[in-house]
Amino acid sequence: MLIIAGTEFRSRLFLGTGKFSSSTVMAEAIDASGCQMVTVALRRVDLQNPDDDIMKALSQRNYTFLPNTSGARDAEEAIRLAHLARAASGSNWLKLEVTPDPRTLLPDPIETLRATVTLVKEGFIVLPYMNADPILALKLQDAGAAAVMPLGSPIGTNQGILTDFQIAIIIEQARVPVVVDAGIGAPSHAAYAMEMGADAVLVNTAISVAGNPVAMATAFAKAVEAGRTAFEAGLGQRSKQASASSPETGKLSANLDFLS
């Protein structure tokens, strides 16, 4: 069972709630995924659409809400958003996200670490979104991060796990759960991350923009479960040398000599 900051999660698939065509489709996809943690963002209320409230579709359900600090460009903006998130959600869970460059949306490691130090002291359960940097992962967990969330590839790119060499080191060294976040574009990418030993994956775009988001959520749930089971079962060693699967002994002779 996955445990983050004392909370148990049966599902190792976390869902983002952005870019769904409607709140109804979003809620159905979340249900189909079986996930127990969903991310949300904070924005100014659209005063032209006062009834446009995502929490109407989400609040009847028993998820752990993970508000993010998307839009923050430095530690100060992230901390301000964290305070707003806590006031809105009544909880201390936070996906810390500091992305100064709107083109790449890559996380700023220095500002992320600075904000983590402050927010942990303020009692937040901080899950920082980070580049797949093993040294940074160690520093974030030393600062009190409840989990680390290295990216597979940039947000919304559906490129999959381009950082597997570094993520493997992060997993090997981690004392907190590792949640692979961002860039996971297909169930096979999620399965791959789980086979490597990631504790969970966070998926948004791949599900929300799929032709059928509800079916895609189901596919991701199966992939995450398959990948986790494979990790626990223990994958075989990779080798450059072929090694027969069929027996090497007791082969037929005579005119079937080529078999020997």
Place this chain on the structure above:
Amino acid sequence: MNITLNGKQKDLPSASTLTQLLTSLGLPAETLVIELNALIIQPDSYSETTLSEGDRVEIIRFVGGG
């Protein structure tokens, strides 16, 4: 009087409270957060929080995000 609401100018009757502002906007107080001049105001204080000329008000809520 004029305030800045979510980054835009808004004309309000003098001495409006936050509760009156929300009512005029058709917004329920639940699931919102209000910042007044960059300070978060607790919901149980909305009715006694009076706005002044030049105040900066931000009304924020959760939206879909990853």
